[in-house]
Amino acid sequence: MKKDLVARVQGILNEAGFLVSSLCEARSFDLAARREEVTLLAKILHNIDSFREEVARSIKRAAFCLLASPIVLGERRGGSVLEDDVVYYRYGIPALNAHTLYDHFVEGVQPLVYSATGGLFVNIDGAAMREAREKKNFSLGDVAAELGVSRRSVSKYEEGGASTAVEIALRLEEILRVGLIVPLDFLKSERPSPLSALGAEARAEARAEARAEARA
Incomplete structure (x- = not known):
């Protein structure tokens, strides 16, 4: 074998x-x-x-x-x-x-995709994400509410400090209408640090937090 x-x-x-x-x-x-x-x-x-x-x-x-x-x-x-x-x-x-x-x-x-605890993840282009968001006049809170995550998570995506679950990245591309997923340079770096997929209860809390932040 x-x-x-x-x-x-x-x-x-x-x-x-x-x-x-x-x-x-x-x-x-x-x-x-x-x-x-x-x-x-x-x-x-x-x-x-x-x-x-x-x-x-x-x-x-x-x-x-x-x-x-x-x-x-x-x-x-x-x-x-x-x-x-x-x-x-x-x-x-x-x-x-x-x-x-x-x-x-x-x-x-x-x-494009790597496996980690919680599922499948990708890296996204934080600079391209920020540029697309600002062109559409979306706040961090607007995007966070659409994704069901916290505004802090969205900020981390834009800073390039974290990867994200595949489904969130695809939803981001849909919201901002721009390609964001970038290839893995897996030979030159160890596994990226994903923001783990949220459980149902945590996801609900994140949605509530995002909506509250968007209204602020």
Whole structure:
């Protein structure tokens, strides 16, 4: 099973123009690959939940010494399959399936969505959001009331200090009539910090807060 996945990953990286190593015996990674300025150290696992913290520390040390980017390739997490074009994180290291790897390095399509506690999240362009909001003469409170979140949350989106749930980002784009979701630069940074999706009770409180702020 792992052998087949290793072969598939090697094939994708070769097609993408990487110089790819044979299977490594290092405990922390299975493959090393290089294309121009990009060097990858890949740990390949059927289930990414089997990736351990001590292995994560080890691959991070190796990546630091080699000026490389650590990455985990897998097919499942727990009892579910890894979704296409979604980036997962294990101990700060990006984890993805072979389809996402292919799209990114062969097709040149960067992923937009990452998985975190609470669901699926995206990064948004805070400057573009602020510009679109001000052009429409919407206050922070106006947008917050439409989204059902607090005005402080909307302010954080514009400051670029937080990611947001996919459904909120799509609603923002609908309200402001502008594209806001930006690609993930997952090789250069650890997982962003999302504003977690609110539960029903907390969401209701946020709506009430937003309406009160809008009236102020």
